[in-house]
Amino acid sequence: xxxxxxxxxxxxxxxxxxxxxxxxxxxxxxxxxxxxxxxxxxxxxxxxxxxxxxxxxxxxxxxxxxxxxxxxxxxxxxxxxxxxxxxxxxxxxxxxxxxxxxxxxxxxxxxxxxxxxxxxxxxxxxxxxxxxxxxxxxxxxxxxxxxxxxxxxxxxxxxxxxxxxxxxxxxxxxxxxxxxxxxxxxxxxxxxxxxxxxxxxxxxxxxxxxxxxxxxxxxxxxxxxxxxxxxxxxxxxxxxxxxxxxxxxxxxxxxxxxxxxxxxxxxxxxxxxxxxxxxxxxxxxxxxxxxxxxxxxxxxxxxxxxxxxxxxxxxxxxxxxxxxxxxxxxxxxxxx
Amino acid sequence: xxxxxxxxxxxxxxxxxxxxxxxxxxxxxxxxxxxxxxxxxxxxxxxxxxxxxxxxxxxxxxxxxxxxxxxxxxxxxxxxxxxxxxxxxxxxxxxxxxxxxxxxxxxxxxxxxxxxxxxxxxxxxxxxxxxxxxxxxxxxxxxxxxxxxxxxxxxxxxxxxxxxxxxxxxxxxxxxxxxxxxxxxxxxxxxxxxxxxxxxxxxxxxxxxxxxxxxxxxxxxxxxxxxxxxxxxxxxxxxxxxxxxxxxxxxxxxxxxxxxxxxxxxxxxxxxxxxxx
Numbered sequence: 359x360x361x362x363x364x365x366x367x368x369x370x371x372x373x374x375x376x377x378x379x380x381x382x383x384x385x386x387x388x389x390x391x392x393x394x395x396x397x398x399x400x401x402x403x404x405x406x407x408x409x410x411x412x413x414x415x416x417x418x419x420x421x422x423x424x425x426x427x428x429x430x431x432x433x434x435x436x437x438x439x440x441x442x443x444x445x446x447x448x449x450x451x452x453x454x455x456x457x458x459x460x461x462x463x464x465x466x467x468x469x470x471x472x473x474x475x476x477x478x479x480x481x482x483x484x485x486x487x488x489x490x491x492x493x494x495x496x497x498x499x500x501x502x503x504x505x506x507x508x509x510x511x512x513x514x515x516x517x518x519x520x521x522x523x524x525x526x527x528x529x530x531x532x533x534x535x536x537x538x539x540x541x542x543x544x545x546x547x548x549x550x551x552x553x554x555x556x557x558x559x560x561x562x563x564x565x566x567x568x569x570x571x572x573x574x575x576x577x578x579x580x581x582x583x584x585x586x587x588x589x590x591x592x593x594x595x596x597x598x599x600x601x602x603x604x605x606x607x608x609x610x611x612x613x614x615x616x617x618x619x620x621x622x623x624x625x626x627x628x629x630x631x632x633x634x635x636x637x638x639x640x641x642x643x644x645x646x647x648x649x650x651x652x653x654x655x656x657x658x659x660x661x662x663x664x665x666x667x668x669x670x671x672x673x674x675x676x677x678x679x680x681x682x683x684x685x686x687x688x689x690x691x692x693x694x
Numbered sequence: 695x696x697x698x699x700x701x702x703x704x705x706x707x708x709x710x711x712x713x714x715x716x717x718x719x720x721x722x723x724x725x726x727x728x729x730x731x732x733x734x735x736x737x738x739x740x741x742x743x744x745x746x747x748x749x750x751x752x753x754x755x756x757x758x759x760x761x762x763x764x765x766x767x768x769x770x771x772x773x774x775x776x777x778x779x780x781x782x783x784x785x786x787x788x789x790x791x792x793x794x795x796x797x798x799x800x801x802x803x804x805x806x807x808x809x810x811x812x813x814x815x816x817x818x819x820x821x822x823x824x825x826x827x828x829x830x831x832x833x834x835x836x837x838x839x840x841x842x843x844x845x846x847x848x849x850x851x852x853x854x855x856x857x858x859x860x861x862x863x864x865x866x867x868x869x870x871x872x873x874x875x876x877x878x879x880x881x882x883x884x885x886x887x888x889x890x891x892x893x894x895x896x897x898x899x900x901x902x903x904x905x906x907x908x909x910x911x912x913x914x915x916x917x918x919x920x921x922x923x924x925x926x927x928x929x930x931x932x933x934x935x936x937x938x939x940x941x942x943x944x945x946x947x948x949x950x951x952x953x954x955x956x957x958x959x960x961x962x963x964x965x966x967x968x969x970x971x
């Protein structure tokens with residue numbers, strides 16, 4: 359019962375948050391100094407042309423009416439038409455979403471692996487030089503944002519030791535048999551490991567740059583809770599049974615220590631998704647973020663709106679899922 | 695042992711930031727060349743230790759023959775200006791709202807908390823790009839964008855601190871002694887929250903430097919001719935195989951500056967923490 363009420367409250371606050379996002383996006387964009395219609399028309403357009411186009415886009419109506427029309431459209435999936443490409447925004451945005459999702463998920467996997475392994479090694483060698491070295495590395499990784507790690511990686515593994523590609527999602531000359539935009543996933547399904555390797559060689563550095571700060575956070579928190587768990591009685595009991603240190607950490611302590619880290623990963627994952635915007639730009643990766651920056655440079659307002667709202671929906675969805683998962687996993691709420 | 699290392703970290707980062715501040719102030723006098731002067735005969739000269747370097751251009755030149763060292767020095771002015779202005783203003787706005795919300799509670803706190811939740815739903819990079827698209831490129835837009843986005847960083851933490859301080863006995867006794875609500879907040883609670891605010895401000899300055907670099911990297915900061923670290927990195931990125939130094943030197947300056955602000959903030963946090971002290 360308590361669980362149901364919690365879910366209901368959480369759904370309600372999510373709805374309020376999304377409504378707030380919609381209001382902010384709409385009004386921030388309408389504050390634009392300068393008339394967006396004037397930018398769409400060639401110089402020398404008459405007053406009548408401007409009025410006709412304004413009426414076409416509904417810009418001659420009062421602000422509240424405009425908001426109503428816009429919101430009704432958004433709810434039905436109609437985000438308008440991109441000014442630069444003259445195509446529906448929804449199609450453009452959904453076409454780029456898979457690239458960004460694949461990059462984010464790959465980064466998440468790398469972060470969990472790096473952070474998890476560093477936490478296990480740090481716990482194994484706690485109190486010694488190994489742990490000290492891992493703490494210093496985590497501190498460095500957290501002090502500098504993904505954008506700078508991306509540049510450092512690009513210089514190291516793109517220029518100094520050119521092992522990975524520094525721009526694009528896939529080598530343009532390759533013949534792609536894909537029907538979906540989930541290239542990485544589909545290449546595996548089609549057993550085209552040559553294409554898969556090429557995609558990974560393009561994605562690895564941007565994904566690693568996104569992963570480094572998150573890996574440090576995971577590493578720190580997991581190590582801390584592992585160390586706390588290692589002092590509990592049941593661990594001492596496992597030791598007296600004669601199990602070795604590695605076995606005790608992996609088989610006994612990890613299961614209990616992992617829950618706080620799991621919830622943190624969810625929240626941090628949204629920051630990682632936000633980071634894709636600039637990382638995609640840096641590595642010329644054809645995803646949603648790169649498209650967002652092009653849209654800003656071209657002042658393509660309908661497209662900017664669509665992308666920002668899609669990102670906000672992803673953010674709130676991830677937050678919601680994490681909160682609900684936590685409520686379900688937390689025994690105190692489950693049995694109440 | 696731990697304390698000495700923390701002290702060293704504090705001094706190293708403060709030292710780099712101090713030197714950078716001095717260099718930025720004195721840039722017109724100490725820069726070896728005019729940062730805007732182009733010389734197409736001197737395009738893409740390598741730094742001084744490499745063969746073919748041009749004397750007097752210590753860190754080489756970019757594709758238009760502009761001196762990299764001079765541009766880094768002048769770029770430091772932009773970076774530090776944004777750090778100071780954006781950091782201070784977002785601190786004032788966020789800390790004030792957070793303090794009021796956390797100490798006064800009630801409807802004001804509900805409004806602020808709801809706003810913070812909505813703000814958290816936006817990816818910050820995307821939000822700043824959206825704001826700058828609307829405000830138009832330029833330094834003032836970047837400062838406004840940082841303030842509009844990052845006030846929540848201060849508000850969130852200061853609100854929580856003010857709430858826990860407000861529940862303490864000394865606040866109750868100040869009220870009993872006849873001090874008004876606002877008076878208690880400013881005279882009693884604020885001094886206890888101040889260390890936290892200083893730490894957040896230092897960290898925020900590092901964030902502002904990065905935001906400016908990212909915006910000039912995507913060409914949404916001041917005009918492309920004017921020297922900014924992000925603009926230089928962007929140019930270096932496009933010629934990464936021909937002239938690595940155009941990318942590497944501004945990157946080092948940016949890296950050290952961001953690292954220093956963050957280490958300074960972390961170091962101060964340890965200093966202020968009574969448990970560690």
